Amino acid sequence: MNETRAHDRYELDPGDFLVTDERARADGLEIVGVWHSHPDHSAHPSETDREAAWEGWSYVIVSVTRDGIADVRAWRLSSNEFVEDPIERCQP
Ligand SMILES: [Zn+2]
Numbered sequence: 001m002n003e004t005r006a007h008d009r010y011e012l013d014p015g016d017f018l019v020t021d022e023r024a025r026a027d028g029l030e031i032v033g034v035w036h037s038h039p040d041h042s043a044h045p046s047e048t049d050r051e052a053a054w055e056g057w058s059y060v061i062v063s064v065t066r067d068g069i070a071d072v073r074a075w076r077l078s079s080n081e082f083v084e085d086p087i088e089r090c091q092p
Contacts, residue, residue, distance in 0.1 A: 032058055036060075038061055045082045049075075053075075059076070059077075060087075061073055
């Protein structure tokens with residue numbers, strides 16, 4: 001995580017990613033995206049999110065306020081622009 005701008009930045013640690021990817025593959029799984037939170041901001045991607053995004057991955061953004069989770073949305077980069085991915089919500 002970017003400690004100096006943690007409110008609007010995040011970083012994937014390459015070592016953590018490799019370990020997670022290896023574990024997923026060993027279980028027959030594939031990493032298809034990442035999630036992060038937007039404290040006190042909407043669940044829409046920022047320009048920073050767009051610049052750091054990879055085509056084909058799904059980016060789940062959780063809007064969080066002091067009252068808890070306000071919104072959850074998923075986005076996918078297409079032609080260098082984010083389009084919203086539908087999220088199927090399961091009933092507990
Ligand atoms: Zn973001």
